[in-house]
Amino acid sequence: MTDRPRGTRRALFPSSVSRPVVSPLQPSVVYASPDPDTLDAQYEGGAKGYTYAREAHPNAELLEGLLNGAEGAGGGVVTGSGMAAVTAALLATVRAGDHLLGADQLYGRSLRLMAEDLPRFGIATSLADPTDVAAIEAALRPETRMILIETTSNPTLRVADVDGIVALAKARGILVAVDNTFATPRGLRPLERGADIVIHSVTKLLAGHSDATLGYVGANDPALVERMRVLSQTMGLTASPFDCWLAERGLYSFDMRYDRATANAARLAEALAGMEGVTRVIYPARQDHPDHARTATLLSGEGGHMVSFEVAPTRAAANALVRAAEGIAFAPTLGDIATTLSHPATSSHRALTPEGRAALGISEGFFRVSVGCEDADDLIRRFAQAVAAANGV
Structure with a gap:
């Protein structure tokens, strides 16, 4: 009988002088550290490493880098779905007593989130026409914290006045989040127009093959990115390594x-x-x-x-x-x-x-x-x- 390897549950990859052309898929849920000091260093930022896939894993980090580059974002978080990305953007920024103003032709589940779920947490919501800055301005309240719009609405394909809304929001100290799923970074890069947050259902044209369910939320403010990342980790909005691997493949075409x-x-x-x-x-x-x-x-x-x-x-x-x-x-x-x-x-x-x-x-x-x-x-x-x-x- 052949002896099993001692001291380890899994054999390591064989060493090689060549490298894979395709990014490796790493589905491991957990990562082993050599000792408590190293684990401390990982959590405190002194050493690079992974611990638990809900917090981070290599395939998500690779995909995040590609999407950050596509949108010109300083940082971002890959999530398990487009709605998970919307949820991360909203719950990391608004709180009880705040008001969230949304476009009146958002995706159906985004509308449901605003109409039925957020109010249960004490967050007031309302809707206005994103093609009319005057209508948006009229709908603002002293407690408005964020405006959520889609670049191109679903399914009536109205194009939001992104520049006008961003200018209005900046003057009032209000955040602007833009769901850019329909337009994609090829059509528009909202952060370059002054938006604070960009959202994608990566499931759609970015991944492009109807075989991966993912979302992405990005921003230029490091503190905002960190809040969205921590909330995603805490609420389990985690992206699957396999789906991230598939989406990376899709991005190249x-x-x-x-x-x-x-x-x-x-x-x-x-x-x-x-x-x-x-x-x-x-x-x-x-x-x-x-x-x-x-x-x-x-x-x-x-x-x-x-x-x-x-x-x-x-x-x-x-x-x-x-x-x-x-x-x-x-x-x-x-x-x-x-x-x-x-x-x-x-x-x-x-x-x-x-x-x-x-x-x-x-x-x-x-x-x-x-x-x-x-x-x-x-x-x-x-x-x-x-x-x-x-x-x-």
Whole structure:
């Protein structure tokens, strides 16, 4: 019988004069230190090392560095999901007695967090139109601590007046957090425009393959980054090493995927606008978009990879369109390498009343498209087929 190695539970990696081309995946939950003095040094910053994966691990740290560079952030924290990143940003900065002002077209779960969860902790919340600085100003209170906006809203693709809101907030000593998931760092780097916090659902276009659930929250203020990091560690908002490893892989092709998807989205929006039965097309780079001028200045004229459109406002038409959308996944997500189709009335905004959805411009015939990297002509053909089926109803 071969003797087992003595004095250790795991064999060490064999030494090698070569190195892996792909970053190693390190799924270990715990890390062993040689003695208590070394562990003290690790916790007190005198020595570099890992202790427990909820606090830090190599794959998260590597991904954080890449995302910090992409957003121009002084520091950041990778979290287990996009909503975990939103939670870290809010709970590390606001407290009982504070007021949080949000954009009135935030992602559905962000709206729920503001409407139902934060008030339980004594945090007052309200909403205002992020495209109208006057409306934001009118909604401020003496106790307003933070303004939370999305660069491009979900799913109506309105473009926030980031510069105007940041200027207003700076004059009042209020923090601004920007969820930059739709725009991505290629479209906008909010910290460079004066925002205090930038948030991402890395799950989406940054990772780009629908196989990793992650978030990121970054800032330039080291004290703010540390508060968000400690809160994430304490509340267990931890990112999986495997998901971090997958997202790192996705980031290396992000620029190419962004360019292809954005070009395809512009073509699809133009084609949809000419299809019989399509009553509305929403794409920020189009001349008929209400924020077209802001898109030109804030987002360098690029509309991004998201397109929304509307057909007859009935469930029958919606069902027919989805069933006829050959090869296009009907799924409540975005940012995949392939195009996905979403129906906000039954997914992201299903918790709202019909009247609430109508106020946002979301009907039964409203669809959101996350455009992928397929051949654009083939993509247009598929949507023409789907719209024709909706018209047939």
